[in-house]
Amino acid sequence: MDAAPTEPLTADPALVDALRADLSAAGFTVPGVEDLLGPVAAAALHREEPVPALLATRGEDPRAALVRTFVLGVPVPAGDLARALPTLGVAGAERLGLVAAAGAGGEDDVRARVDLRPYEAEDAAGPVDWWVASDLGELATGGALRTDHVLGVGGASTTLAQVTVREPSGRTLDLGTGCGIQALHAARHSEVVVGTDISARALGFARFNAVLAGIAPRTLDLRLGSMLEPVAGEAFDLVVSNPPFVITPRAAADVPTYEYRDGGRTGDAIVSDLVTSVGSVLAPGGVAQLLGNWEVRRGESWDERVGAWLDASGLDGWVVQRELQDPAQYAETWIRDGGTTPDRDPAAWRARYAAWLADFASRDVEGIGFGIVVLRRPADDVAGGPRLRRLEEVTGTVRQPLGPAIGASLAAHDWLRRRDDAALAAERLVVPGDVTEERYLRPGDVDPQIVLLRQGGGFGRTVQAGTALAGLVGACDGELTVGQIVGALGALLGVDAAAVAADVLPEIRGLVQDGLLLPA
Incomplete structure (x- = not known):
């Protein structure tokens, strides 16, 4: 059975409606899954430890079949999944591209081809409760990620959704939409959302997730292409981006690059270019919010480097550095993220670790910052006043969602500027x-x-x-x-x-x- 789709999922509206009804009726929600697993197994699953969850899902509860299939990635008898999806059925799930069945019998194994799990969050516009499909992760596949892996909702995605200003928007751009989670959030307060990505598979997942969330087709416009190329010459009131900002060695042949995280540029050039060029698609008063990494090089503070990008952008700029890692910490984080570990493949671990450190050393990098970038093209009535230029380090606890506070601060700056x-x-x-x-x-x-x-x-x-x-x-x-x-x-x-x-x-x-x- 094929473990991962090579083509985008089928977003047949009738079948997706049936899926939505079944998932809701089964109680396949964030609280429902946590209730099924219990606090110990749920916490272990967050740490990528599946054994307690496997033990907690041995019963006949329909949620158990859904968790085992779509979250843990283990085969389940077709009859168990059919009881969890009574309206859609296993055949309908196959037609959507969600699963592959070994046969037509009730005891034949069915295996997920994608990850499908509930998503619950709160942004500045209020709470959301959806289901999100993406590629199966390392926990389910037991191996390294494929290079065209489509990532689900992670910590960075949630952070960006929570810090985004949620004012009513005519046109919003989700740059590097991935599985489409930022586009779903934006669709609640935007007339039109344009989502772009270099990955056709990612756009397929984004389209499926939009239909599953009940987003009107006329609201979401998905386009294939790199960075700002698909929207050149257009203007947006809001741009959000969780770009492929991971700093990956370019010269090392044994270091795989992943579409969802690697922008194909040396060092932090992908974030630098985005900061300095995104103003070309911002309408007056338009705001761009993105996440990024930046290099802290010997003899230079992080705010000097990033501040130069703000100056080159010609926009109002506000950068909050939330974390700083040394090169070794950074290398370990992202080598593990791709599925390579010292116990599974020690030779590859050592080679990739050395390549990462050599790459940073070649540019005298002593640290890598992570943070939030807020950019704005001033509205016409305040365009002549002093620019907002703020770079600060905030590493402590903040009260999420931060979107209202960021929006209020931008409005206060304009009030003061006048x-x-x-x-x-x-x-x-x-x-x-x-x-x-x-x-x-x-x-x-x-x-x-x-x-x-x-x-x-x-x-x-x-x-x-x-x-x-x-x-x-x-x-x-x-x-x-x-x-x-x-x-x-x-x-x-x-x-x-x-x-x-x-x-x-x-x-x-x-x-x-x-x-x-x-x-x-």
Whole structure:
């Protein structure tokens, strides 16, 4: 039996409708599967350990047949799968390309040709509950991935979905759509979603998943091609991309390249090129959000390198570095990701490990950063103001989904860009409900030595406030203008109001930018 389809799945609407009804009736959902497996087996499965899940799915529950077939990739008797898919049937599943049967009998083995599992997430537009098909992974196949492997939903995919700004969009581009998960999220708030990929097989999975999710055919336009080539000359309100950003040795013959993760360029050129060129397809006010890796080379900080890309883009730019790995950690991560391990193939492991390290050494790479890139073409009414250029490292816990916080920060930047200091002083501000204040005093002191403003949502920022700033924030209840509060503080502190304004207004701008103060 063929373990993986060489052609895209068949997205026959009637058969997919039957599949959807059966999966729903069986309770093949994220909570349903976790309930079936129990916490121990579910946690082990997340670690790619299948044995507890195999033991937990030996019963006659229809969810057990579905998990064994489509998640664990083990053969099941046709009768068991038929009971789990009573409307579609095994024959219907074969016609869709989901399974291959060894025979027509109820005891004949049926084996999955694809991975099909429930997907549950929450983005800025609210919760989603779908099923997503992709290629079977290493856990199911027991071997290294094929180079044209179509990846399912991973941690990077989920991260991008959660950080994406979900404003109503006329046209959205999902660049490198893969199995189509970003396109599905975007279809909920976009009139048209264009998904591009260099892999025809990936587009086949994306088309199937869109039909399974009930996305109207007129909403999704899938195109074959590399990077921005299929959409040259077009304009989009939103561009999202989880591009093939993995930095893979190019000169080593024994290092396989995978379409879903390797962009075919040396070093971090694929991300650099995307950052500097995506503005060509952004409409005024349009936002691009992507994930990426970048090299940190000897004698150069990460923000210098990535900052040069932002400058070359001519766009508003905001980069958040979430993780930094050394070359050895990075090599281990991605060699394992392709299915090569030191116990399974020690010779290949050593050769590929050495090739990765040699490649990084050839460019004096000391670290590899991972993070989120947000780019925007300013709207026409603010195009002449100061650009947003922000590069920061945030490695701690954040409150997902971050999309609302990122969108609010972009809007705040525009609000501030339209106001000089005099106009800002005439505004009334309020403290949002998630911001708290902490004061640290020595025993017996009346005045605190340290005042911290803490943000409960979004990036969870903490700002240390001086006496004047803490007093101003404490008075921001929407009744008085910033200028009136500054004047009162000057009188209270015995300081000229102009000096107080010069001290706190830049900090006020930072607090508004980050959402610790809001326009009333």
